[in-house]
Amino acid sequence: MHEVKPAEALGFTFDGRALTARAGDTVAAALLANGVQACRQTPVSGADRGPYCMMGVCFDCLVVIDGVGNRQGCLVPLREGMRIETQAGRRHPDGAQS
Amino acid sequence: MIAITSIGQVAEHYDIAVVGAGPAGLAAAARAAELGLSVLLADENPAPGGQIYRAITTTPVTKRAVLGEDYWKGGALVDRLRPTNAAYAPGCTIWSVAPDEAGGFELGLSLGGQARLIAAGQVILATGAQERPFPIPGWTLPGVMTAGAAQIALKASGLVPSGRTVIAGCGPLLYLLAGQLAAAGANIVAVLDTTPRRNWLAAIAAFPDFLRSPYLAKGLKLMAAARGKLPFKTGVTALAAEGSGKLTGVTVTRGGAAETIPCDALLLHQGVIPGINLANAAGCAQHFDAVQHCWTPTVDGWFASSIPGIAIAGDGAGIGGAESAALRGEVAALDAARRLGRLAEAERDAHAAPIRAELARSLRGRRFLDLLYRPAPQFLAPPADETIVCRCEEVTAGQIRDAASRLGVTGPNQMKAFLRCGMGPCQGRLCGPTVVELIAQERGVSAEETGYYRLRPPVKPVTLSELAALPPTDAAIKAVVR
Numbered sequence: 001m002h003e004v005k006p007a008e009a010l011g012f013t014f015d016g017r018a019l020t021a022r023a024g025d026t027v028a029a030a031l032l033a034n035g036v037q038a039c040r041q042t043p044v045s046g047a048d049r050g051p052y053c054m055m056g057v058c059f060d061c062l063v064v065i066d067g068v069g070n071r072q073g074c075l076v077p078l079r080e081g082m083r084i085e086t087q088a089g090r091r092h093p094d095g096a097q098s
Numbered sequence: 099m100i101a102i103t104s105i106g107q108v109a110e111h112y113d114i115a116v117v118g119a120g121p122a123g124l125a126a127a128a129r130a131a132e133l134g135l136s137v138l139l140a141d142e143n144p145a146p147g148g149q150i151y152r153a154i155t156t157t158p159v160t161k162r163a164v165l166g167e168d169y170w171k172g173g174a175l176v177d178r179l180r181p182t183n184a185a186y187a188p189g190c191t192i193w194s195v196a197p198d199e200a201g202g203f204e205l206g207l208s209l210g211g212q213a214r215l216i217a218a219g220q221v222i223l224a225t226g227a228q229e230r231p232f233p234i235p236g237w238t239l240p241g242v243m244t245a246g247a248a249q250i251a252l253k254a255s256g257l258v259p260s261g262r263t264v265i266a267g268c269g270p271l272l273y274l275l276a277g278q279l280a281a282a283g284a285n286i287v288a289v290l291d292t293t294p295r296r297n298w299l300a301a302i303a304a305f306p307d308f309l310r311s312p313y314l315a316k317g318l319k320l321m322a323a324a325r326g327k328l329p330f331k332t333g334v335t336a337l338a339a340e341g342s343g344k345l346t347g348v349t350v351t352r353g354g355a356a357e358t359i360p361c362d363a364l365l366l367h368q369g370v371i372p373g374i375n376l377a378n379a380a381g382c383a384q385h386f387d388a389v390q391h392c393w394t395p396t397v398d399g400w401f402a403s404s405i406p407g408i409a410i411a412g413d414g415a416g417i418g419g420a421e422s423a424a425l426r427g428e429v430a431a432l433d434a435a436r437r438l439g440r441l442a443e444a445e446r447d448a449h450a451a452p453i454r455a456e457l458a459r460s461l462r463g464r465r466f467l468d469l470l471y472r473p474a475p476q477f478l479a480p481p482a483d484e485t486i487v488c489r490c491e492e493v494t495a496g497q498i499r500d501a502a503s504r505l506g507v508t509g510p511n512q513m514k515a516f517l518r519c520g521m522g523p524c525q526g527r528l529c530g531p532t533v534v535e536l537i538a539q540e541r542g543v544s545a546e547e548t549g550y551y552r553l554r555p556p557v558k559p560v561t562l563s564e565l566a567a568l569p570p571t572d573a574a575i576k577a578v579v580r
């Protein structure tokens with residue numbers, strides 16, 4: 001996706017990559033604006049998924065935000081300096097994702 | 099309007115708790131507050147408006163024509179709430195509603211990663227609509243989204259899909275969105291209309307009412323504008339999203355012949371259905387609405403549910419559109435005030451009369467739209483075995499059919515136990531209607547008879563740490579100490 005009109009930008013990272021998006025965007029929108037279509041892998045088959053409904057219904061936008069997993073990217077407003085990571089497959093109890 | 103930014107600012111008790119800040123919730127909260135009641139309006143989105151008026155106060159889209167005049171009407175609803183004392187909590191999820199000992203309700207809410215239990219005398223659920231599931235092969239590929247999702251991205255963030263974009267499905271929103279995206283500069287390479295031609299036969303009887311409805315002029319304008327400018331293809335009978343790991347195209351079948359259209363974005367839409375999860379988990383009775391073809395909470399003329407004290411206003415109790423949702427919110431608020439003893443019955447009725455007249459006008463013509471845009475059976479129950487139905491647990495149509503026919507699974511709750519469908523984080527929001535459809539078809543019974551998922555709170559995942567940090571109630575302490 002691309003933006004109709006750019007506005008004030010916030011900096012964040014996605015899987016370590018430095019990116020920017022518009023202040024006021026949700027995390028899911030910020031990823032889409034940067035051309036990121038897939039943000040998680042399913043626990044069952046490991047297939048890539050990306051935001052599908054943008055309204056909190058489908059849970060395909062789940063990401064890890066600042067170390068906290070299972071967050072619905074489409075409901076979380078982007079903040080300066082957020083560390084966003086792909087939510088990878090099955091969650092491991094002692095892994096980095098909590 | 100008192101903006102709530104942290105969970106500590108939420109009071110212990112409100113006269114009325116309203117869930118959802120779309121048209122119904124905004125109107126209900128405003129009316130209740132105007133009547134002098136203490137009101138909490140909780141909404142999980144970052145800004146008011148619901149989906150139809152999404153980001154009405156914050157949208158970066160400044161060209162009014164892009165989103166159309168109807169969108170901007172949402173501003174008046176927020177403006178009406180502003181001067182009131184209603185507490186408005188954005189980013190706040192209500193995950194449970196249960197009766198409490200005082201004859202009111204206990205609500206579980208979560209805001210900024212912290213949970214809280216509070217009390218309310220009356221509850222108005224204004225949870226709105228969600229898109230009807232539209233399972234086709236490949237619909238889980240990144241690059242495929244709902245049409246509503248694209249509209250939300252446009253309203254809230256000024257985003258339009260990059261590259262070649264295809265819109266597929268049926269219903270008025272499809273034309274509206276196609277028009278909006280085109281106006282915003284999207285490259286729409288095809289609009290694939292799945293409206294079954296024979297629907298016209300069923301709908302024609304309701305046409306006279308539609309002729310007198312507020313929808314007509316608007317609808318015709320949308321249709322004409324979209325058709326005139328965009329590459330329409332009608333009579334679509336099958337669709338499949340293509341690609342491995344990422345969308346590359348869509349295969350479309352019309353008149354028995356299939357062709358593949360390369361694309362970078364595919365937007366799916368098959369109408370909207372009530373978002374019933376919270377009402378269902380709270381124990382409100384529901385039924386299968388045969389005309390709108392969806393599960394719907396059962397409400398009376400005041401939008402009161404089967405549980406005294408819980409009302410369901412707006413599209414969450416049957417699809418009627420934004421205008422009707424706001425009116426239904428007001429009516430529900432009037433009755434909630436009456437239940438609280440703050441408004442006499444005669445006063446309530448007098449206030450409600452003009453609103454009801456408006457409501458009747460706004461709903462005129464709805465039946466025609468419902469009948470005309472009723473989804474074709476193959477899009478309700480996917481014929482291809484490999485089509486994923488439950489996106490969370492990756493359960494396919496073939497597996498569900500097999501469990502229903504060979505293993506004799508008779509209903510969706512039993513299906514959960516066999517296949518885990520509906521057990522993922524979305525809690526059946528995207529597979530429920532399809533699972534019912536498949537079981538009904540396979541067993542040759544009606545959807546009503548097949549039943550729906552029995553849902554339980556929390557209706558949205560709450561972390562264990564949030565639950566563990568909840569202040570214990572007296573009852574909970576006694577239960578452990580004993």
Ligand code: FES
Pocket residue numbers: 028050051052053054055056057058059060061062072073074075
């Ligand atoms: S995109 Fe569907 S829940 Fe976020």
